[in-house]
Amino acid sequence: MSSWYxxxxxxxxxxxxxxxxxxxxxxxxAQAGIRxxxxxxxxxxxxxxxxxxxxxxPAVRSDLEAFMGRxxxxxxxxxxxxxxxxxxxPAHVRAVLTQSGLFVPVAxxxxxxxxxxxxxxxxxxxxxxxxxxxxxxxGAPG
Amino acid sequence: MSSWYxxxxxxxxxxxxxxxxxxxxxxxxAQAGIRxxxxxxxxxxxxxxxxxxxxxxPAVRSDLEAFMGRxxxxxxxxxxxxxxxxxxxPAHVRAVLTQSGLFVPVAxxxxxxxxxxxxxxxxxxxxxxxxxxxxxxxGAPG
Amino acid sequence: MSSWYxxxxxxxxxxxxxxxxxxxxxxxxAQAGIRxxxxxxxxxxxxxxxxxxxxxxPAVRSDLEAFMGRxxxxxxxxxxxxxxxxxxxPAHVRAVLTQSGLFVPVAxxxxxxxxxxxxxxxxxxxxxxxxxxxxxxxGAPG
Numbered sequence: 446m447s448s449w450y451x452x453x454x455x456x457x458x459x460x461x462x463x464x465x466x467x468x469x470x471x472x473x474x475a476q477a478g479i480r481x482x483x484x485x486x487x488x489x490x491x492x493x494x495x496x497x498x499x500x501x502x503p504a505v506r507s508d509l510e511a512f513m514g515r516x517x518x519x520x521x522x523x524x525x526x527x528x529x530x531x532x533x534x535p536a537h538v539r540a541v542l543t544q545s546g547l548f549v550p551v552a553x554x555x556x557x558x559x560x561x562x563x564x565x566x567x568x569x570x571x572x573x574x575x576x577x578x579x580x581x582x583x584g585a586p587g
Numbered sequence: 588m589s590s591w592y593x594x595x596x597x598x599x600x601x602x603x604x605x606x607x608x609x610x611x612x613x614x615x616x617a618q619a620g621i622r623x624x625x626x627x628x629x630x631x632x633x634x635x636x637x638x639x640x641x642x643x644x645p646a647v648r649s650d651l652e653a654f655m656g657r658x659x660x661x662x663x664x665x666x667x668x669x670x671x672x673x674x675x676x677p678a679h680v681r682a683v684l685t686q687s688g689l690f691v692p693v694a695x696x697x698x699x700x701x702x703x704x705x706x707x708x709x710x711x712x713x714x715x716x717x718x719x720x721x722x723x724x725x726g727a728p729g
Numbered sequence: 730m731s732s733w734y735x736x737x738x739x740x741x742x743x744x745x746x747x748x749x750x751x752x753x754x755x756x757x758x759a760q761a762g763i764r765x766x767x768x769x770x771x772x773x774x775x776x777x778x779x780x781x782x783x784x785x786x787p788a789v790r791s792d793l794e795a796f797m798g799r800x801x802x803x804x805x806x807x808x809x810x811x812x813x814x815x816x817x818x819p820a821h822v823r824a825v826l827t828q829s830g831l832f833v834p835v836a837x838x839x840x841x842x843x844x845x846x847x848x849x850x851x852x853x854x855x856x857x858x859x860x861x862x863x864x865x866x867x868g869a870p871g
Contacts, residue, residue, distance in 0.1 A: 491640055512801070515807065549830075550735065559773030591869045631842065723766070
């Protein structure tokens with residue numbers, strides 16, 4: 446026996462940074478009524494992405510941001526895709542280096558994350574963006 | 588209710604670069620007869636990979652290529668795995684930094700991609716290669 | 730028809746490096762009794778990760794390690810999250826640049842890996858760690 450549940454999620458991002466969506470995804474998993482299975486989170490954009498990251502010390506996420514800022518700097522003169530601004534092409538590169546979609550196991554009706562794992566939307570553009578996610582839960586009903 | 592569909596896909600790559608496979612995967616999803624679910628694309632190689640990337644301006648993909656060429660340069664003297672040429676080990680690194688497999692939600696019988704999202708095979712070797720993919724579609728029949 | 734199988738896997742890592750888990754995951758797939766489907770491997774940590782990598786020449790994995798050691802060096806003075814040591818924040822970055830979860834298609838009851846593909850746990854911390862994985866197999870029974 447296998448069931449499917451699919452729902453949209455909208456996240457308003459005021460600017461570049463990581464946004465914790467763990468709780469909102471967890472609520473959809475609870476609604477799905479699936480006991481054992483998998484939860485997929487997908488982002489319908491190519492300049493924002495998803496990461497599973499340490500959820501206790503906020504410095505981890507600011508260090509991640511600092512790392513990306515150095516590895517994929519805004520305004521890199523190598524880039525030709527610059528019409529939308531100096532942060533646009535770096536946003537695409539950052540998205541390719543991280544994830545467009547992530548799976549988390551579902552066990553006993555809940556996201557089976559490790560103690561220190563949180564699920565984050567990583568907005569890579571500097572200006573505010575409304576981001577659209579699709580959450581799909583599949584598995585055996587409880 | 589849940590159905591499974593699995594099919595092979597072969598892509599001939601004349602050399603390094605990104606190859607749009609969105610349409611070919613979409614055709615398999617249509618054949619699968621699944622209305623709500625997920626589509627998984629897997630590449631059976633470790634020197635080519637998959638990315639979801641902006642699909643409108645070709646400069647995005649050439650900028651991506653330029654970024655990788657600088658971040659993981661061919662002929663890096665640090666590498667010891669060089670028997671197959673100066674682009675072989677960089678190809679493995681590029682594959683590890685991107686994706687061996689990708690999921691896209693299936694909604695109303697079609698790939699639910701964002702407006703600017705395309706699905707690309709990224710060949711990292713310089714010489715021609717025939718690449719083998721497996722496409723798995725799972726979900727509730729329409 | 731669709732079945733689900735979920736099992737835990739524990740891997741003891743004496744220190745930084747790649748650990749082949751292909752055979753252990755394959756054994757769980759055999760136990761699952763699923764003929765056509767997908768196998769998901771998930772790591773419940775943010776300082777170790779998963780990669781599909783070339784499995785023939787060990788130099789590929791030591792070159793990968795060398796690449797990461799240069800791209801994300803231990804003791805980087807940019808990082809503020811340093812309480813757990815100079816390799817802690819680099820471990821989180823390495824995990825974000827690789828995978829927390831990986832799927833491999835299941836065909837004829839076995840992992841459908843390419844000839845040169847192996848499934849590795851990549852421990853990024855220098856000290857010994859016990860790592861917890863969840864393997865989920867889903868698909869049509871054989």
